Amino acid sequence: MKDHDLLEAIGGIDEKYINNAMIPDVKPVRRYMKWGSLAAAVLVVALGSALVIPRLSNRNGEPVSEFNTAEVQTDDVTDIRILSAGVYVPPYTIPEKKGDATVENDMLALVVYNGGIYTDTFIRMENNDGILDEFLGTADGKIDEWSSQKEYTTEFASSMIGDVYSVKGYDRDFRIAVRTEYFDAQDNVVSFITILDRLNDITLTCGRDLFESRLHIGEYTKSIVYETHEDWNMCMNNFQTPAVTGEEFAEFFEQVNNASFEYLWTPGIKNNESIYSRDQAHLFINLTNGTSVELRLIKGGYVGYTPMGWYFVRIPEEIFNKIYTACGGK
């Protein structure tokens, strides 16, 4: 049997599977589309000047931060190791192969640009070319789970195919976009944009290093909605407006910006001991450019940028709980 025999044999599967997988000739409701329709109804938060706090940056506009692993604390509930003076996110490296190819490498949508590895933010947009800035090159889609570390240093090597652009309003050292095209149900060419961030080989001392210097939340916020963890888990796209005042949000973000980043994963940690085993909620900051920033709120005062996985800031529980409970957190 050859590989193409199998591909051809799939052509002969039962019709019921083909019909069940047929996508209706109407556009499916997607997360970002729903946000668009919600935009008019959701809370427009007057974050005001509280968020536009002078940024800690050097003359080149790069975030100033220090890497210090000397002070290590242990969370009294989870036994999770905490680096109190911020974190350095190491460069992306391929997990060592053990026998078969690793799953992890195949899971990430990534593009190599300017010596850095940019990974998927799960932000997708249709027909929003206005967000694109300068054309940078073409992603070749050649990286897969069998690729070597060396291939991850080749400019525009990637696990997805498309044209790579910088994104208006963002430093290209942090954020790029990949644009592809497909035909919609009416045979129109639709552009499909995937946003990728460079979230490795960076140092994050405090929240501001990420949320303001890179993501510009205070500058671009248009509205804020939330989704309960249960709905989020089921991909319900059930976005709701939190009952939170502008002042409370301003205080929340000020605390987030000033808090230290912590790395909350320990080798060998059991699932039921990880921070992700705690109750949580999901806050979506919709920005004026049509994108959004998803913040994960985890019981105990932890706030993280969802694509960053195990990196969180921890803020005082009083203000955290106001936002957390308003977002359906238990």
Added chain:
Amino acid sequence: MDDNEIVEFYLSRNENAIEQTALKYGSRLRKLAFRILNDVETARECENDSYNETWKLIPPHEPRTYLFAFVGRIVRNIALNVCKRNNAQKRYAIYTELTQEMQECLPAKNDPEEEVNAKFLSSLIDSFLETCPEDWQKIFVRRYWYFDSVPQIAAAYGFSQSKVKTTLFRLRAALKEHLSKGGYEI
């Protein structure tokens, strides 16, 4: 128009059959061929050829409840044959990508020169899909029957790309095991 009525046109040799098929499913068929070939003109040719083939095959077939799957299979086969015919001169990205993915599903001791019974293999895949959750079935079929890209599948069902990729990885591993158990091991 209802599939049953369109099939009646074919059975009565009424040429409205092709027009109605094109009206109802032309766009989907064209897109299916386009995803495989990445060339609009060739995709249109495949679509037209599929109508001619359908005209020849109904009767004796009567796909009253699965007309799209029936014509879709035909256009898919035509497009795959174009790929195989031209693959030496031109690489078709998605075809190459998916045949590589299929290599993961081939049982370890399989002889590449072994002649396979396509129908038996299809029935094995059917029985494999029967064991999968519905989400998995859809992701598998969108990827390997409809030739959708991972971002397209993710967007269509509201999943993250990671979820789609992980599911596909698991599906390939599970299919490999299923094929081994089903007799594709020497």
